[in-house]
Every structure is written in C-alpha cells, then in structure tokens.
Amino acid sequence: MENRVKEIDYLKCIFIILMIIFHLVYIGDKYPYAKQIVYTFHMSAFLIISGYLANNRKDARNFLRKFLWIFIPYVCMEAAYTVMSHFLPVRENVAEITPAVLIDKVFLHPMGPYWYLHTLILCSLIYYITFRYVRLSVVSRLVVAGVCLFALSYCGGLMNFSNALYFLIGIIVSQSGLRFTQVFRGTPLAIVPFVILCCFPANLDRGTLAGVAITWLSISLLLAIYNYLSAQVRWLTFFIGRNTLVILLFSPIFTILSRTFLPVFAFDPTGMLFLVTATFFTLNGCIAMAWTMDKLHVSRFFFGKKTILC
Incomplete structure (x- = not known):
C-alpha cells in the first residue's frame, strides 16, 4: 500500500462518487446537462488511470489469476443485474x-456500470499480450495494441472504441516513464477552458477531441483542488479510492434502494438532500457489504482474497 499514488486514489474517489450520483435516476433526470458533462469525463478518466496502472511485468499465471478474480465477481453481478432488469x-x-441473453450480457454487451470491468479485462489482456510477447519497439507495440482494440470494437463489437482509446492513453503515459502527476499537472487555470468547452453540447462526447480535452482538464482541475484538502478529507478520499472495485460492483443495489427515500425529500425541489443522503447510503452500503464478506470469510470465494477492503 506504501507504493500507491495518493493522488490517483483521490481521483478514483471523486470519479466513483460522480458515478453513483448520476446513476441515481432522479438526479440524472433533474440535471440532464450536468449528467452529460460528467459522463464525458468520469469513466474516461477512470480508464486512463486503469491503463496507467496496468502491469505487464507479471508472469502469465499471476496475471490471469488477478483478472480471474475480477471476472468472477463481474460475472456474478452482471448476471444478477440482468435478471433484476427483467423484474x-x-x-x-x-x-x-x-441462457442466450445472459451469455450475451456477460460476454458481449454488459449492462449497468459493469461495462467498465468488461472493457478493463479486454484492454488489459490485449496490453499484456502485446507488451509481453510482441518483440517490437514500444511505439510499434502501441500501434499493434491499438489495432487489436479497434478490431475488438468495430469488428467484434465487444467494446466502445473511444473507451479503449482512453485506456490506451493511460498506457502511453505509463510507457513514457513519467509520473502520473507530471503528465496531469494540477492547475486552477484548467477551470477556464473546462467551463468554455462544457458550454457547448457538441463537445460533450468522450469520443471527440473535445471530450479528451474535457477529461484531461477535469483531472488537472481536481488535482489542483487536492492541494487544498485537509489531512482528514484526504484520508477519506484515499480510503474510498482504494475500494472502488467493491463500490462499483455493489452500488446498483443501493442506488435502486435509494428510490425509497424520494418521498421523504419531496419538499426539496433541488434534489440536493436526496443526492447527499443516497450517495452516503450507497457508499456506506457497499463498504458494509465488503466488510461483512470479509468477516464471514466469503471474500476468498468472491475475490480470491481473505479481505477485500483495504
């Protein structure tokens, strides 16, 4: 844990919270333009971070074991989400x-937030094979990886190519040898171009150059804010950022349950009280589920670890 990049854990915390907020249907419907802005950068930034952190130095056995224990909870939760979406x-x-529908959703066209894990597994596999077994220059291997991801996206239809490109950006940053914070420098000045770009709906597409710029600027702006956080707030963001996997996996359970709170906050026309309550409920519910699985020694069967909370 000492080797973790604190700024990355902080960014992961912010992006997973934004995912929760705009998976609350009531909030997404109430603030559609804000949702469009957030959807332009939050998961794109997550994929950049994932590409940056991807490790091709493990031997094949350890690499496959790692992703087996992402694939198993992914399959369980994606199948459960698909069944839930029927009822x-x-x-x-x-x-x-x-069976055909379940196979399609698990292996080809995942639903809910689980598309991220599906994309992560595929992109990581391509990256590992390309950089572990292809004997070419780094630039050539990046081209080969890009072509493979393009083939999976447009020929196989297994992912959105724009999502794969963000993962590839993360790989490029990693292969450059520079630290993440050397490439993505925190600056409050990022707010100016960020706001200007977000004022035009045509820019709110992660698959465009404007979308890439908005993603880049969002990271820079958040890193600038990081410098002003207290030690206690930073600790909390680090904790949430370290546990984004369990939050992503279990959050749909609690965002759906959060709908029961809506009548309680009917007096608030802004929806902000519901947003804060539902987000707090979802975060704590996910952490509580992971903690319970650890205490009941179930995590070893679901995640391949004695404890998943870290």
Whole structure:
C-alpha cells in the first residue's frame, strides 16, 4: 500500500462518487446537462488511470489469476443485474431471461456500470499480450495494441472504441516513464477552458477531441483542488479510492434502494438532500457489504482474497 499514488486514489474517489450520483435516476433526470458533462469525463478518466496502472511485468499465471478474480465477481453481478432488469421497472429493461441473453450480457454487451470491468479485462489482456510477447519497439507495440482494440470494437463489437482509446492513453503515459502527476499537472487555470468547452453540447462526447480535452482538464482541475484538502478529507478520499472495485460492483443495489427515500425529500425541489443522503447510503452500503464478506470469510470465494477492503 506504501507504493500507491495518493493522488490517483483521490481521483478514483471523486470519479466513483460522480458515478453513483448520476446513476441515481432522479438526479440524472433533474440535471440532464450536468449528467452529460460528467459522463464525458468520469469513466474516461477512470480508464486512463486503469491503463496507467496496468502491469505487464507479471508472469502469465499471476496475471490471469488477478483478472480471474475480477471476472468472477463481474460475472456474478452482471448476471444478477440482468435478471433484476427483467423484474424491476428500470430503463435497461430485459424482456426475457434466457441462457442466450445472459451469455450475451456477460460476454458481449454488459449492462449497468459493469461495462467498465468488461472493457478493463479486454484492454488489459490485449496490453499484456502485446507488451509481453510482441518483440517490437514500444511505439510499434502501441500501434499493434491499438489495432487489436479497434478490431475488438468495430469488428467484434465487444467494446466502445473511444473507451479503449482512453485506456490506451493511460498506457502511453505509463510507457513514457513519467509520473502520473507530471503528465496531469494540477492547475486552477484548467477551470477556464473546462467551463468554455462544457458550454457547448457538441463537445460533450468522450469520443471527440473535445471530450479528451474535457477529461484531461477535469483531472488537472481536481488535482489542483487536492492541494487544498485537509489531512482528514484526504484520508477519506484515499480510503474510498482504494475500494472502488467493491463500490462499483455493489452500488446498483443501493442506488435502486435509494428510490425509497424520494418521498421523504419531496419538499426539496433541488434534489440536493436526496443526492447527499443516497450517495452516503450507497457508499456506506457497499463498504458494509465488503466488510461483512470479509468477516464471514466469503471474500476468498468472491475475490480470491481473505479481505477485500483495504
């Protein structure tokens, strides 16, 4: 844990909280433009961080073991989410549950936030194979990895190519030999171009150059804010940032349950009280689930570890 980059844990905390907030249907409907802005950069930045942290130095056995224990909880939660989407009145409604539908959602077209883990596994596999076994220059291997990701996206239809490109950006930053904070420098001046770009709806697309710029600027702006946080707030963001996997996996359970709070906050036209309560409830619910799994010694069967909270 001593080798973790604190600024990256902080960024992961902010982006996972934004994911929770705008997976609250009520908030997304109430603030559609804000949702559009956040959707332009929050998961894009997550993928850049994932590409930067991807490790191709492990032997094949350890690499496959690591992703096996991402794949297992991913399959369990994606299958459960698909089944839930058949019975509950959600937007991503599934008309019927069959083995073919489950296979399609798990292996080809995942639903909910789990598309990120699906993309992470595929991109990491391509990166590992390319940089471990292809004997070319770094630039050539980056080109090969890009071509493979393009093929999986446009020929195989297994992912969105713009998402794969953000992962590739993270790889490029990692291969440059520079620290993350050397490439993404925190500056409050980033707010000016960030606001200007976000004023035009055509820019709010992660698959455009404007989307890349907005993602880059969001990271720079957040790193500038990091410098002004107290030690206690930083500690909390580090804790949440270290545990984003369990939050991503379990958050749909609690964002759905949060709908029961809506009548309580009907008096608040802004929705801010609901937002704060539902986000707090979701974060604590996810951490509590992980803590319970650790205490019941279930984590070793679900995550391949004695304890998943860190």
